[in-house]
Amino acid sequence: MPDPTPARRSTAEPSDALADGAAGHLRAATGAEAEFVAAAPGRVNVIGEHTAYNDGFGLPRAIDRYTVVAAAGNATGASDRPTIGLRSVTFPGEVVLPLRGEDAPGAPAWAA
Secondary structure, eight states: OOSOOOOOOOOOHHHHHHHHHHHHHHHHHHOOOOOOHHHHHHHHEETTTTHHHHHHHHHHEEEEEEEEEEEEEOOOOOOSOEEEEEOOOOSEEEEEESSSOOTTTTOOOOGG
16 A cells, blocks of 8 residues: 655745855855855757747746845945946856946856
8 A cells, every 4th residue: 555645846946056156155255154055057048049028928847047146235334336246156266347338358158
C-alpha cells in the first residue's frame, strides 16, 4: 500500500540561493552588507517575438537562468556627480558609471 503522506517539497527557490550568493559576493568585494537583493528568472519567447505590442500572440517561458542583483548604498557623502559601481561574477573587472545620463567611455559591453 502506498504511503498516504504527501512528499515534502522544498519551499526554497533557486533564486534564494543565488540571492544569498550575490549578497556574499557583495560583502566579499566591498565589505558592505546588501540592502537590496533581487533575482529574476531568464525567459525566452517561444512564439511572439515583437508581436505582443502589436496585438499578436506571445508565449514567453521562464528558463533555468537568473539575473541576480545585490546592492548597497555608498557612505562617501553627497556628490554633484553620483555614480554606481558594477561588478559581475561572470565577467572580470569593476565599472563605475555616472548616474546623470553620461556615457562611460571604455566601459565593457556587459555593463551596457
